[in-house]
Amino acid sequence: MSTQAQSLSPRAVTWARRRRAMARAWRDYRTQRSGMVGLVLLGLIVVLAVAAPLLIDASALSVTQATGGRMEPPSAEFWLGTDETGRSVLALTLWGTRLSLVIGLTATVAAILVGTLVGITSGHVGGWYGWIALRVSDWFMVLPSLVVAIALLAVLGRSVATTVTVIAIVSWSGTARLVRAQTLTVQARPYLERARALGAGHWHQMTRHILPNVLPLVLASATLLVPSAILMESSLAWLGLGDPNVVSWGSILNRASNNGAVSAHAWWYLLPPGLAILVVVAAFMMCGRALEAVFNPRLRGEAP
Amino acid sequence: MTSPLLSARDLGVDFGLPGGGTASAVDGVNLDVAPGEIVALAGESGCGKTTLARTLLGLERATRGSVSFGGEPLRYSTKALKAYRRSVQLILQDPTGALNPRHTIYDAVAEGLRIHGIHDDEAGRVAGALSRAGLRPAEKFFLSYPHELSGGQRQRAVIAGALVLDPSIIIADEPVASLDASVRGEILALLLRLRDEMDLGALVITHDLGLAWSIADRIAIMYLGRIVEQGPVEQVLTDPRHPYTRALVSVLPDSPLPEPIVLSGELPDAARIPGGCRFRPRCQEFASGRASAVAGRCESEDLAVLPADASRHDSACHLHPIERRAAA
Numbered sequence: 001m002s003t004q005a006q007s008l009s010p011r012a013v014t015w016a017r018r019r020r021a022m023a024r025a026w027r028d029y030r031t032q033r034s035g036m037v038g039l040v041l042l043g044l045i046v047v048l049a050v051a052a053p054l055l056i057d058a059s060a061l062s063v064t065q066a067t068g069g070r071m072e073p074p075s076a077e078f079w080l081g082t083d084e085t086g087r088s089v090l091a092l093t094l095w096g097t098r099l100s101l102v103i104g105l106t107a108t109v110a111a112i113l114v115g116t117l118v119g120i121t122s123g124h125v126g127g128w129y130g131w132i133a134l135r136v137s138d139w140f141m142v143l144p145s146l147v148v149a150i151a152l153l154a155v156l157g158r159s160v161a162t163t164v165t166v167i168a169i170v171s172w173s174g175t176a177r178l179v180r181a182q183t184l185t186v187q188a189r190p191y192l193e194r195a196r197a198l199g200a201g202h203w204h205q206m207t208r209h210i211l212p213n214v215l216p217l218v219l220a221s222a223t224l225l226v227p228s229a230i231l232m233e234s235s236l237a238w239l240g241l242g243d244p245n246v247v248s249w250g251s252i253l254n255r256a257s258n259n260g261a262v263s264a265h266a267w268w269y270l271l272p273p274g275l276a277i278l279v280v281v282a283a284f285m286m287c288g289r290a291l292e293a294v295f296n297p298r299l300r301g302e303a304p
Numbered sequence: 305m306t307s308p309l310l311s312a313r314d315l316g317v318d319f320g321l322p323g324g325g326t327a328s329a330v331d332g333v334n335l336d337v338a339p340g341e342i343v344a345l346a347g348e349s350g351c352g353k354t355t356l357a358r359t360l361l362g363l364e365r366a367t368r369g370s371v372s373f374g375g376e377p378l379r380y381s382t383k384a385l386k387a388y389r390r391s392v393q394l395i396l397q398d399p400t401g402a403l404n405p406r407h408t409i410y411d412a413v414a415e416g417l418r419i420h421g422i423h424d425d426e427a428g429r430v431a432g433a434l435s436r437a438g439l440r441p442a443e444k445f446f447l448s449y450p451h452e453l454s455g456g457q458r459q460r461a462v463i464a465g466a467l468v469l470d471p472s473i474i475i476a477d478e479p480v481a482s483l484d485a486s487v488r489g490e491i492l493a494l495l496l497r498l499r500d501e502m503d504l505g506a507l508v509i510t511h512d513l514g515l516a517w518s519i520a521d522r523i524a525i526m527y528l529g530r531i532v533e534q535g536p537v538e539q540v541l542t543d544p545r546h547p548y549t550r551a552l553v554s555v556l557p558d559s560p561l562p563e564p565i566v567l568s569g570e571l572p573d574a575a576r577i578p579g580g581c582r583f584r585p586r587c588q589e590f591a592s593g594r595a596s597a598v599a600g601r602c603e604s605e606d607l608a609v610l611p612a613d614a615s616r617h618d619s620a621c622h623l624h625p626i627e628r629r630a631a632a
Contacts, residue, residue: 013447190401198416199389
């Protein structure tokens, strides 16, 4: 009877500790004003992205069902004017949010997974494997990411999946370096020596001791990776390497410049997607910096 | 005397240096630990005590010589090492660092059981280990975190984590060095009680000869990777023979030697072990000329590695056989 209560309660205690740690992190986070501004902005953007189909029907994106004229300036009917086929720029920008966020987030998740895996294993296992993993991540770090991404997309073809893959490929190395450094720090702690003396294998050491120690840092760095992934997606789409079947902010800009929006002084065609990119990137950066200050002990105390 | 359980024969451990040379942290050691016996390993910082302990635990591989457990030489395959680590446990100096701050005491103690796949009656085994280590009632400590305990309680938790696997030998690296003086006695008493109750053998690494005196049966004095004197603790500490041991003993509060001997110089680099007797550059006997009869041998002849004879009091010094003959 008592055994059952005991086997249940350690888990409850672990969860209580996690809740306490979360509450503490949240308290630290709340003291950072820019982090809170970023969080509110982000919340708004996510709500808009999720609610886009409710606000504007998907048919507004169809070239054949467009109701406006060619590059009409903003009016009561089209708040942000129309594009060269007569579609509402507001609708395009709003729907573009969905794709930009999805690509930014999935590419980040993929990059973080690869980076964490390579970082932990190279820091923990060391030896020739660690050396090779370190060199490979160095190599990816010094490659000009946009050029590599363009080359890869040219080979792999243009689609949402390849865009995500390519962005992940060019951005995992930073996370790998960060995780590796933290792994080496944790590695030197006496409790890992104790675990080894108890007979713990690599798997036990990595999952029970190292991973929980690197996760907060990974979370902070992930938040900073999202804006760069979104920027990268926009750049690629603007260069005409995006998926032609979907609307993203970059692809709107690409169409705008291809169809002479600049010479037509159609600012309403260029500004909304550009500003949207700016706002989302700024919001993620603000959140990421705040998270970093909360989770990275080296920055703690130095932050104002 | 029972036969030794853990023994090292002509053990040597070299480390490669960045410049391409090698440093011999352990350079020829014979050492035995029998069940129910506490052996102290003493020496100054950097003399290779910790490397010797890590090698005995299989955390470091011997470059030369061998470690054997229960008469069988230690094999370094993953499976053999894992089995070995059930029987030989490590206690670290700093209990605060040795416990993962994110794990409860229950998790920390149960870690060994989980690693070795012992799942029956986990809570019972953990409670048993905690109470043998003096944390009673054990259930009260299950859900505590290391930072909620005192230093002494933390070290008891670390000891419980070692006991839970029913080891036959414990290797303790400065087990009380980071604890308050008031708690040291309790932890040492605990080690003695475990020795008596469980017939546990222990190798206690320390730089504190007073501590060795109070708990150890035998003592080995280590200098620059080699054991220079060993024997039953009361013989070695009341009648030290090696000049190095004499210097260490002379500064104890109730030393049998008339005046304190202060050694000159620093411990030499393990990458550049002096030729001849390795202690010669710092030896007070050599410097004062008392060793003039054997000075040539001190300068050119390395001493033989001391045998691991449990009952004999032995020292590695050219001077000593001559002095003994003179005394007789």
